[in-house]
Amino acid sequence: MAFVSTFSQFCLFFTFLISSSIAQTTSFTPKALVLPVTKDSATGQYTTQLSQRTPLFAIKLTVDLGGQYLWVDCDQNFTSSTFRPAECNSEVCNLAEYRVCGGGFCSLYPYNPITNTATIGQLAQDVVSLQSTDGSNPGSIVIAQRVLFTCGSTSLLEGLANGVKGMAGLGRGPIGLASQLSSAFSFSRKFAICLGEMGVIFFGDGPYNFLPDNNVSQSLIYTPLFINPISAPGSFFPREKSIEYFIGVKNIKIDEEPVSINSTLLNFFDKEGNGGTKISTINPYTMMERSIYKAFTSAFAKALSGVPRVSPFAPFDVCFNSSHLGVTRVGPAVPTIDFVLQSPTDYWRIFGGNAMVQVKEDVLCLGFVDGGLNPGASIVIGIHQIENNLLEFDLARSRLGFTSTLYFQRTTCSNFNLTSNA
Ligand SMILES: *[C@@H]1O[C@H](CO)[C@@H](O)[C@H](O)[C@H]1NC(C)=O
């Protein structure tokens, strides 16, 4: 997989453009910000809340790791004395690859990946407020004066959790929320997500301290992030530059034994940008291209052949009678799954709690799904596999830091102390 070395230069350029057009006026300068996250039980989506506009108005948003930017429904109840539409041919308008101009104003195409729909909507700037953090608690509220976002429509909210009014796009592009907040407050171009029943998103530098007294920053393992040079597979717009987060999985091991898979599929292998491994907060379970899925599930079933199998339970194919499985601190006692990265000693290990899904009282299924023959990315690491793992996306250094399961450290993503110490 070819690493695109010009990425840092590309980003420096955009950071410069953005810092000149977003100002923050809070006297206190935060080192980092924090957003609390909740899992919506009906949809499984991760939602967060931030305040926008003047007067400030709290908006609930679905978190989209691979989304381009913040978009909100401007059709209903949008009033703000600080709303500023972006003009055609302005610096900020020209940052977006897909844009249209009308009446002198710039519009983009906000996208909902759950229904795979987009609408046209004005690009604009407005005040956004959220809480700072010292890494252990939320602190003072800070305000960024001109955060870019796009106006979605009410119809674009279809498929999103109840009460949600838009999406928080954390993609690596120039108008992603992470790039904008780091330029507004001049902190590192970095963010971290830690998702569970509850969870948190940090913007800026760590530490990341969870109760009872765990400095999770100490256990991060790093691996390069890759840019799909051609397009984001499955993206709505053809040839859109990849703003999603890809990692270089080289092979998969089960109980340290390699699974035999076609390694070509793990690279970006064709002119459409198919292939590779990306991380998503939209897919509920890790999805694999069919041949990888078949090899993976049969190797896992073989490694656990001593445990009675039971009938498949859609969307899963490999299910076991859980009364025959032990339980450990890190979940059901099943074979370990390793996504092997840049060298055989660098791997993301998945334990029982992130591998298995309880579907009935005595039935546990392997929580991975068949992506079919042409899924775009060959592996999409989904929500169930990243829960209670902290993932740090360092855009400046183009690397991912990951912890593996926090259960080993006797904490979870729900254990961030949300009591403000401001
Ligand atoms: C608009 O705001 C009013 C008053 O706060 C509220 O009653 C109404 O439900 C809101 N409408 C929508 C669609 O959010």
Ligand SMILES: *[C@@H]1O[C@H](CO)[C@@H](O)[C@H](O)[C@H]1NC(C)=O
């Ligand atoms: C947490 O760990 C990081 C990395 O080892 C270290 O730099 C930092 O000082 C620690 N912070 C706290 C509050 O213990």
Ligand SMILES: *[C@@H]1O[C@H](CO)[C@@H](O)[C@H](O)[C@H]1NC(C)=O
């Ligand atoms: C591996 O996958 C690539 C891409 O789909 C395909 O062209 C190639 O024939 C496959 N190789 C084998 C041995 O199946």
Ligand SMILES: *[C@@H]1O[C@H](CO)[C@@H](O)[C@H](O)[C@H]1NC(C)=O
């Ligand atoms: C699981 O195994 C137990 C004990 O052998 C048995 O009583 C139970 O019916 C089994 N459940 C299923 C779903 O097969």
Ligand SMILES: *[C@@H]1O[C@H](CO)[C@@H](O)[C@H](O)[C@H]1NC(C)=O
């Ligand atoms: C959470 O933080 C608050 C404010 O610093 C502190 O008073 C409280 O003791 C903390 N909670 C726990 C469980 O440590």
